[in-house]
Amino acid sequence: MNRHVLIINRWTNSFAEYHRYVDHTVDRVAYLTTAAGRPPLDEELAEDIRVLSDLSDTADVLAQTAQLVELYGPFTHVLALSEFDLEPAGEIRRHFGIPGRGPEEVAAVRDKVVMKGLVAAAGLRVPAFAETPTAGRVREFAARHGYPFVLKPRAGADSQGVHVVRSETQLDDLLNDAGLADAQCEEFIDGALYQIDGVVKGGRLLTSRAWRCGGSCLDFATGTAFSSVANDDRDFEQRVTDFAERVCAALDLTDDVFHLEVFRAPRPSGDGEHEGYGDGSGDGEGDDLVFLEIGARAGGGQVRVIWEEVYGVDLVAASARVQLGDDVTIAPMDLDGPVAGYLMMPEPPVRPAVVDAVTSLVGQVPALCSETLPPPGTVLSGNGGAVHTAGTFRYRAERSEQVEEAIRQTLAAYRLDWHPQGEQPADAGGRATREAVHVVG
Numbered sequence: 169m170n171r172h173v174l175i176i177n178r179w180t181n182s183f184a185e186y187h188r189y190v191d192h193t194v195d196r197v198a199y200l201t202t203a204a205g206r207p208p209l210d211e212e213l214a215e216d217i218r219v220l221s222d223l224s225d226t227a228d229v230l231a232q233t234a235q236l237v238e239l240y241g242p243f244t245h246v247l248a249l250s251e252f253d254l255e256p257a258g259e260i261r262r263h264f265g266i267p268g269r270g271p272e273e274v275a276a277v278r279d280k281v282v283m284k285g286l287v288a289a290a291g292l293r294v295p296a297f298a299e300t301p302t303a304g305r306v307r308e309f310a311a312r313h314g315y316p317f318v319l320k321p322r323a324g325a326d327s328q329g330v331h332v333v334r335s336e337t338q339l340d341d342l343l344n345d346a347g348l349a350d351a352q353c354e355e356f357i358d359g360a361l362y363q364i365d366g367v368v369k370g371g372r373l374l375t376s377r378a379w380r381c382g383g384s385c386l387d388f389a390t391g392t393a394f395s396s397v398a399n400d401d402r403d404f405e406q407r408v409t410d411f412a413e414r415v416c417a418a419l420d421l422t423d424d425v426f427h428l429e430v431f432r433a434p435r436p437s438g439d440g441e442h443e444g445y446g447d448g449s450g451d452g453e454g455d456d457l458v459f460l461e462i463g464a465r466a467g468g469g470q471v472r473v474i475w476e477e478v479y480g481v482d483l484v485a486a487s488a489r490v491q492l493g494d495d496v497t498i499a500p501m502d503l504d505g506p507v508a509g510y511l512m513m514p515e516p517p518v519r520p521a522v523v524d525a526v527t528s529l530v531g532q533v534p535a536l537c538s539e540t541l542p543p544p545g546t547v548l549s550g551n552g553g554a555v556h557t558a559g560t561f562r563y564r565a566e567r568s569e570q571v572e573e574a575i576r577q578t579l580a581a582y583r584l585d586w587h588p589q590g591e592q593p594a595d596a597g598g599r600a601t602r603e604a605v606h607v608v609g
Contacts, residue, residue, distance in 0.1 A: 170195055171492065172241060176248040177201040177209065178223055181267040183249070184208035189485035190247075190492070198236050198243075200229060202257075215240055225393070229256045230263055237264065249487050251292055251325050251465050254278055258508065268491075269464075276419045277464040278323045281352050283419060287459045290418035292411065294459045295355035303343045309353040310339060316356040323350060325463070332356060333469045352524075357458050359433025363396060364412050364426075365467050365483065367498055369490045371422040374498045375481065378408040379509075380568075382575070391517055394469070395575045397509035400568045403429065405503060411457045419462065425487035429460040429466035470510035470560055477538060478508035478564050506564050509571035509576055519550035520589040528560055535565040535574035547589060558584050 173195050177184050183560055185208050189392065190197060192213035192396045197216045205220055216239070219230045228337065237243065246266055248257035258274035275282045282296045296313055300306045310317060310333070320330040331346075333339050361383075366376030377384065382395035399405055412428055415421075437454045455495055466472050466483035481498055489496050515521065523546040540560045542548065546559060561578050563571045587593045 170463060171244045172196045173198070173245045173247055173492070174236065174243045174260065175199050175203045175224060176229075176246070176250075176253040176260075178250050178253060180204045180208065182208065183484050185210075186247075186488065187213055189482070189488045196240065198240065199234055208576060223253055223256055223572065226256060226259050229260065233260050233264065235574070243268075245492055247488060247491060249465060249484060251278070251463050253322075255465065261354070272421060277421070277462060280320070280322050280324075280354075280461055283462060284354070284459065286418050287415055288567060290414055292414060292418070292459055293456050295357055297352060297354040300351050300353045301348050303348065306339070306343065306348065306351070306353060310336070310607055313355055318354045319346070319351060320354075321350050322352045357431040357433050357459065357460070358369055359431035359455075362399070362408065362430050363467065363471070364408055364428040364430065365471055367425050367481075367483070367486050367490065367496070368416050368421055369423055369496055371396070371417075373409070373413055373416070374496065375501050376409055376412055377479075377501045378405055391514050393511060393513050393579060395509065396469070396471075396509045397563075397568050397571045397575070398507045400503060400507050402503055407457065411459075415459060415462060419464075421462075421464055423490045424464045425466045425483050427463040427465065427492065428470065431458040431460060432456075433458050469512060470562060473560075474508045474510050474562050476540075479578075507566065507568050507571055508566075509563040509565075509575060510573050511561040511563075513560070513582060513584070515548040515550055515556075515558050516584070516586050518588045519548060521548045521586045522546070522589050523548065523558075524585040524587060524593055526585070527581065529561065529578055529581055533561075533574050533577045535563045535570050536561055536578065537561045537564045548586070 171594050175186055175197060177199055177386050183207055187210040196215045198215045200220055200223065201209060202216060202223060206217060209217055211217065214321060216236055220228055220232060223229065242264065243266055246257045246260050246268060248254055254274045255278065258269055258271040261268045262270045276286055277283060281297065281299045284297050288294045298309050300309055306319065316334040318330065319333050324330065331342055333342065361381040362378050363381060364376055364378045367374045378399040379396040380399055383392050411430065415428060416426065416441060432455055435454055466487050472483050475483050486496060486498065523542045523544055525544055526541045527540060528539065529536055542558060548556065559582065563574050565571045
């Protein structure tokens with residue numbers, strides 16, 4: 169029996185070309201999409217395409233799905249590859265009795281309070297945390313754990329609404345404006361940030377790779393360059409792999425592509441007993457792996473691009489195929505193979521800004537294999553996140569040290585000339601001279 173697949177889509181780029189990895193001539197495929205997400209969809213092959221103004225409107229999503237079921241029959245699968253669409257997909261599955269991740273299972277990979285609780289129960293170290301839906305609860309957390317600490321949404325993404333609270337004065341200012349109904353607080357972990365991307369099928373990890381981050385997603389959102397370099401330390405990679413497998417088991421991630429974030433942090437002094445800590449992550453010499461969060465989807469930023477360019481793995485296609493139960497053949501990661509990395513430059517500090525010129529560095533920086541630069545005339549509005557940036561650079565080398573050196577050279581040579589929208593460039597007929605970003609080496 170052929171499958172009947174409902175796809176929830178908000179992507180507007182090539183990731184939304186689902187016909188590349190779901191055969192619409194074999195499976196019947198219908199869509200719920202935003203207006204902006206409609207152009208990449210194959211109208212001729214689709215069974216139906218319904219455009220919704222808001223994919224998070226559960227009532228409308230269920231009503232549109234009911235109409236599709238009445239016209240074409242029940243669905244066998246619901247596919248949602250964007251993190252923001254996991255909740256409506258879970259509601260559809262529950263309401264229409266479709267197999268797959270329902271609301272409770274979605275909470276395990278979206279609600280940061282739920283996921284940290286499950287990971288801690290599996291014996292892995294997590295930051296001390298608490299749900300804090302009121303100002304009083306936030307202040308209780310601050311009094312108990314001190315400063316700095318992190319205040320962020322329970323189900324946020326892309327560092328939206330994330331604050332590192334460093335003082336009582338800053339907290340007072342935040343609480344005057346912050347909506348706290350969906351808030352949680354967690355311990356600030358002072359350690360190196362790593363991201364682990366992988367594919368799990370039938371509960372077995374097919375492939376994964378850890379990446380050491382230069383900065384954090386929050387740093388990037390607030391105006392600092394962000395870099396990521398694939399790890400090539402075999403011993404540490406084994407630790408991270410073991411940790412990732414235990415996290416996936418704790419959260420019941422059995423057929424998914426995942427994006428996991430952990431800290432490599434000093435082990436706490438004393439007997440190791442600490443609220444929010446498990447006992448199973450400290451296998452290094454004096455350091456622990458500390459769970460931060462996980463997404464049951466392909467990583468953002470340049471993760472999907474660099475995996476395909478350097479390692480030949482399309483994580484978006486893999487995500488669709490493992491969720492649909494297709495056979496997936498992916499070779500384990502070869503640590504003797506190439507080391508990849510990437511660098512993302514943030515948008516100018518004054519927005520919206522118009523790009524006048526940006527320097528190409530292909531051929532000038534060893535190990536730089538590709539770049540994506542905003543063409544002159546591009547308006548950078550401050551809403552692009554990790555998609556519309558002031559330039560991205562991707563690297564390939566034999567060792568991580570070579571990639572790191574290439575990133576330093578890129579940072580030193582990079583230049584973006586721009587002017588605020590509505591103003592003229594500083595030099596008539598020439599380039600503006602304002603610096604675009606604060607870059608740290």
